Amino acid sequence: MTVPRPSPSVLPVRILGTGRALPSRVVPTAEVAALCDPSGGLTAEAAEARTGVRERRWLSGTETALTLGAQAALNALSAANVELQEIDVLLNASGSQAQPIPDGGALLARELGLSGRAAYSLHGTCLSFLLALQHASLLIASGQAARVLIVSTEGGSVGLNLTQPESALLIGDGAAAVLLGPAVRSGQGLHAARIETYPEGAEHTRIRAGGSLLNARSPGIQDQDYLFDMQGLGILKLASRVVPAFLERLRPGLSTGLPGISRVIPHQASKVGLDLLRRYNWPEDRVEVTLPTLGNVIAASLPLTLHQALTAGRAGEGDTVLMVGTGAGLTAGGLILEF
Structure with a gap:
């Protein structure tokens, strides 16, 4: 028996404020290239041309993903003129874990000094923010919450495999936060959201160790098993x-244009990944990019890029934004939000 899907409807939510926090250490591509290839065979010019990244931020000193996440959260609250204790739910939407347990939501709540509120994680690697935004919209639309704070914070530089320049040259650290509340006008909110997973790509992006399958007690465990591995x-x-058909299921016409879309906020996977967007006939001047100066900040890439578009005035009231990307799994995800 086939159960019919409900007709799509707008989830009435709006963004109240956004914020970001970046590590103080700026790491040029030349420095990473030298770490990957001490012989000098990999030049900075070649590395930048390959990745599209000029520089990125890496954690240093006393900075952690938790301190960055807390600062981004406070910045978003300040932008919205909302107090911390007015939050109903805190969602941790990060691809890299601070530690396996307790949940990262609890760790962020402790860092913020937030007690007695729901605080938990939604983990979808690079698409964690999209999952959290959809979840927050459902909470608000159903009346279960009035203000939901999403924090994506990444410290992926600590797990880079420098023998794999392909990925090591891409990853940066940073955090972004987005505060959501109820819509204030008709049509404002989440118009569409879709996630599709193709597990035949599960081995393409992984960190093998650190869970129950491969851990510190496993025979033959090696340090590199705890590092990021990407094909x-x-x-x-x-x-x-798979992505062209996925886009059509998200909204017909997206694989050949931008019907009804004012601005595209893509995951900053790589230069090649962003270049592939051209095949969909998406004008470059309507695609927001942060890759050259921030690199791929895993799950924080999407909210960091959204924050840039909003603060620069390239997205705002009345605009309809497409947020889209892929994550480990392989998972494709996208949502359409009207501001």
């Missing part, structure tokens, strides 16, 4: 095959 070509081949 970029496999990801691109699979994404090229």
